[in-house]
Amino acid sequence: MKLIGKTVWTSLLLVGIAVVQNGGSESEVLRLHVAEAAAKSAPASDYANHPAKDAISHGLQKGYLWKYPDGKFHPEQTVTQSQFVASLVAIRQVSEKESVPALPAGHWAKDIYERAQKAGILANVPVNPNKLLTKEEAALLVFNAWKPFRGEKNPNLSNTGALITWGWMKAAPSGQPKFREDLPLLRGDAAEILRYLWTDKWQLEQGAKYAEEFHRSLKIVNGNIVGKVPKGDGDFMTRALFVTKQNSRAIFLNGENFVVPLNQVDSLSFTIINTRDSTDAGIYLYTKLPKLERYKNDQMFHTPRGKSE
Incomplete structure (x- = not known):
């Protein structure tokens, strides 16, 4: 009411x-x-x-x-x-x-x-x-x-x-x-x-909800980063991207669980993508591992459309 x-x-x-x-x-x-x-x-x-x-x-x-x-x-x-x-x-x-x-x-x-x-x-x-x-x-x-x-x-x-x-x-x-x-x-x-x-x-509001669900799932267990990528829907795809210390990539998508050795990871990003126009509904970076601290890095007005800072 x-x-x-x-x-x-x-x-x-x-x-x-x-x-x-x-x-x-x-x-x-x-x-x-x-x-x-x-x-x-x-x-x-x-x-x-x-x-x-x-x-x-x-x-x-x-x-x-x-x-x-x-x-x-x-x-x-x-x-x-x-x-x-x-x-x-x-x-x-x-x-x-x-x-x-x-x-x-x-x-x-x-x-x-x-x-x-x-x-x-x-x-x-x-x-x-x-x-x-x-x-x-x-x-x-x-x-x-x-x-x-x-x-x-x-x-x-x-x-x-x-x-x-x-x-x-x-x-x-x-x-x-x-x-x-x-x-x-x-x-x-x-x-x-x-x-x-x-x-x-x-879309930013929906992205924030997915980001919170992802953040709550993250844990450090026995030297591994453990978590689950939230399951997206017809409007959004969710993605966790690990960059390793050898500069390779490990990607997990909608609904996937992951266990990644902490000593191999340099950084982690979580992105929510609007599947209708491929724009970002949220980008969250974890750059101080093993601390599970994040900061938001959404696409800004002064960045060319379709790219992120």
């Missing part, structure tokens, strides 16, 4: 934003929430043939995107700062708040922005809920929101360039500079970026 309540709260919040931005009153929020729930099960209407159809449907189903009061998504409209911030807050599931003096008491977006402020999403961002976002402004919000998960962006690129290089934002249309920062970010394009974020957070 607690989870259901949180989901309903988020939906009410997001629908409320759409209401006020389109001239409605806050008293209409509950009625429109009911209409929104019905709209989610209705035909895709104005985005049925849009390239971002799947991303839009995913966001509506997961509750971090919403339609306008007219029941349409309007994928070709430019996303506003408040819409994008609200989606980031919903995906991050931020609950704590921090004051945002730029918004007066009672302002319709104050609650969202206070949550975003606490999460660091508004760092170096002028507060303007109704502002139509450029790609560069949206990319800055993405990097702010995802810094706890993926670290800093490539310092040699603009926010737009770094996000395009990472693969989460489309390049400019053919014939224009690839990293053109001033182009508007349309709601359909925003839906695709936000789906990447939701999926990345989900």
Whole structure:
């Protein structure tokens, strides 16, 4: 019941934003929430043939995107700062708040922005809920929101360039500079970026669970490292990789047990791999054997996509 309540709260919040931005009153929020729930099960209407159809449907189903009061998504409209911030807050599931003096008491977006402020999403961002976002402004919000998960962006690129290089934002249309920062970010394009974020957070959370299961299995017994690689599923492959002092490799995969002589091992890594796109859902290194201490070495934003540090 607690989870259901949180989901309903988020939906009410997001629908409320759409209401006020389109001239409605806050008293209409509950009625429109009911209409929104019905709209989610209705035909895709104005985005049925849009390239971002799947991303839009995913966001509506997961509750971090919403339609306008007219029941349409309007994928070709430019996303506003408040819409994008609200989606980031919903995906991050931020609950704590921090004051945002730029918004007066009672302002319709104050609650969202206070949550975003606490999460660091508004760092170096002028507060303007109704502002139509450029790609560069949206990319800055993405990097702010995802810094706890993926670290800093490539310092040699603009926010737009770094996000395009990472693969989460489309390049400019053919014939224009690839990293053109001033182009508007349309709601359909925003839906695709936000789906990447939701999926990345989900896979990192799943990776952490597998990593904890693996870590609990590790033991030093009679001069051997003993353990078991957790059994993956259709979404993830799990792998333990031992590097020996002769620089050879011993690899154990999903569900396999292992007994490896400690005196032959130089280091151990445990990796969780997303089988759908081959990205890492977690990399954990054990470099101080026989101490079973680990540190996380996930792929960072400034590392080229598909490679790990």
